[in-house]
Amino acid sequence: MTATHFDEPPVAQRRQLVTEIPGPRSRALEERRRSAVAAGVSSTLPVYVERASGAVLVDVDGNSLIDLGAGIAVVSVGHAAPEVVGRVTEQASRFTHTCFMVTPYEGYVAVCEELSSLTPGAHEKRSALFNSGAEAVENAVKIARHVTRRPAVVVFDHAYHGRTNLTMALTAKNMPYKDRFGPFAPEVYRAPMSYPFRDPDQMSGAEAAARAIAAVESQVGAENVACVLVEPIQGEGGFVVPAPGFLPALSRWCTANGALFVADEIQTGFARTGDWFACDHEGVVPDLITTAKALAGGMPLAAVTGRAEVMDAVHPGGLGGTYGGNPVACAAALGAIAAMRDRDLVGAARRIGELVSERLAKVASSSAAVGERRGRGAMQAVELVRPGTREPDAAAAKRVASSCHAAGVVVLTCGTYGNVVRLLPPLVIDEALLVEGLDVLAGAIDALGA
Numbered sequence: 194m195t196a197t198h199f200d201e202p203p204v205a206q207r208r209q210l211v212t213e214i215p216g217p218r219s220r221a222l223e224e225r226r227r228s229a230v231a232a233g234v235s236s237t238l239p240v241y242v243e244r245a246s247g248a249v250l251v252d253v254d255g256n257s258l259i260d261l262g263a264g265i266a267v268v269s270v271g272h273a274a275p276e277v278v279g280r281v282t283e284q285a286s287r288f289t290h291t292c293f294m295v296t297p298y299e300g301y302v303a304v305c306e307e308l309s310s311l312t313p314g315a316h317e318k319r320s321a322l323f324n325s326g327a328e329a330v331e332n333a334v335k336i337a338r339h340v341t342r343r344p345a346v347v348v349f350d351h352a353y354h355g356r357t358n359l360t361m362a363l364t365a366k367n368m369p370y371k372d373r374f375g376p377f378a379p380e381v382y383r384a385p386m387s388y389p390f391r392d393p394d395q396m397s398g399a400e401a402a403a404r405a406i407a408a409v410e411s412q413v414g415a416e417n418v419a420c421v422l423v424e425p426i427q428g429e430g431g432f433v434v435p436a437p438g439f440l441p442a443l444s445r446w447c448t449a450n451g452a453l454f455v456a457d458e459i460q461t462g463f464a465r466t467g468d469w470f471a472c473d474h475e476g477v478v479p480d481l482i483t484t485a486k487a488l489a490g491g492m493p494l495a496a497v498t499g500r501a502e503v504m505d506a507v508h509p510g511g512l513g514g515t516y517g518g519n520p521v522a523c524a525a526a527l528g529a530i531a532a533m534r535d536r537d538l539v540g541a542a543r544r545i546g547e548l549v550s551e552r553l554a555k556v557a558s559s560s561a562a563v564g565e566r567r568g569r570g571a572m573q574a575v576e577l578v579r580p581g582t583r584e585p586d587a588a589a590a591k592r593v594a595s596s597c598h599a600a601g602v603v604v605l606t607c608g609t610y611g612n613v614v615r616l617l618p619p620l621v622i623d624e625a626l627l628v629e630g631l632d633v634l635a636g637a638i639d640a641l642g643a
């Protein structure tokens with residue numbers, strides 16, 4: 194392509210297929226890729242993207258696809274959001290890097306101010322910025338251990354926290370994340386999660402928390418726990434929404450026992466669930482919160498935000514990194530946050546949640562393959578099972594995703610058992626486009642029974 198795309202007409206917000214999926218140009222690029230890109234890095238849907246805007250991807254063959262994955266909950270403000278593109282362009286033309294640890298700049302400070310005001314709790318806060326979610330989680334654990342002088346980290350079944358050595362240890366699922374990549378970091382302990390669909394019937398959030406706490410107290414010892422690290426709604430693990438009361442009980446136990454409650458809101462954060470953060474739903478105030486994905490509208494940026502006295506307990510120079518809080522990524526974050534605020538994307542996520550859950554509930558009632566429909570706001574999923582059982586059916590999830598992809602609708606799967614189809618649309622998606630995508634998904638689920 195030539196130098197600039199700015200003169201091109203905006204991408205129409207519609208689905209239109211002009212070749213099979215993937216088309217011939219994408220297939221040729223896939224061939225090229227095989228001789229250059231490591232096989233361990235794979236792609237859900239190998240259509241090569243040429244440009245994108247809003248909720249539509251345009252591939253190199255000229256197909257327009259509806260994106261119900263948002264690059265894994267990243268472009269919540271939509272692809273190429275003008276608020277993000279404008280600030281990135283402006284910042285890139287002034288300077289792209291100095292290293293905040295060498296000579297600082299305002300954007301980093303401004304992003305930390307936004308994080309202080311938006312994250313749960315009215316207490317005094319500080320933030321540190323990093324490049325990826327995994328790096329933020331690593332740093333949250335570093336900080337928790339440093340300030341508590343304790344070693345143990347408690348995580349949960351089905352958890353996903355990243356792919357670096359420590360975060361692999363924190364992540365539950367072996368394949369594909371951990372298999373033969375060990376040995377893993379020590380002092381990580383896994384407790385049972387509240388998973389209403391698979392827990393004993395009627396188990397309350399308080400009971401599920403008591404089950405987890407009993408395991409921690411007997412197998413780890415409360416006085417050894419630096420932090421309890423939890424996704425308030427699990428992402429990769431299957432969009433598992435814990436029963437009400439689970440998170441507040443864990444948070445109270447941490448406070449009573451001198452451990453930090455760390456919320457990993459990397460997937461749930463920034464308006465996705467219909468609140469600014471998923472913890473807000475039950476009024477839970479974490480000691481530390483990790484954010485990334487939607488924070489910077491597609492630029493790599495992550496953060497740890499926490500109580501001032503906890504964050505400031507770390508000695509100067511103890512936290513950082515060459516690229517952490519890169520000025521272009523900070524400019525993108527300020528644009529993304531402005532877009533979320535100005536366009537009321539919290540409200541948009543709630544409306545998307547109502548529309549999607551209504552449509553999926555209808556599919557669930559007509560298809561025995563849907564074990565459960567669940568989620569909150571614009572983070573919704575169906576868990577597929579063998580009809581009449583709760584046995585996970587990963588093959589069904591794969592079939593549903595493949596037929597959506599063939600029809601030009603990007604959906605993702607997830608779950609410890611690989612049997613969950615999840616939706617993470619950009620929060621700016623047009624209602625008609627969303628309905629069209631949902632109709633395709635519903636048709637694919639109905640076809641399972643045929």
Ligand SMILES: *Cc1c(COP(=O)(O)O)cnc(C)c1O
Pocket residue numbers: 324325326327328330353354355356424428429457458459460485486
């Ligand atoms: C994606 C994700 C991570 C890891 O983020 P990366 O940027 O891929 O390192 C950690 N925790 C949660 C909950 C995530 O969804």
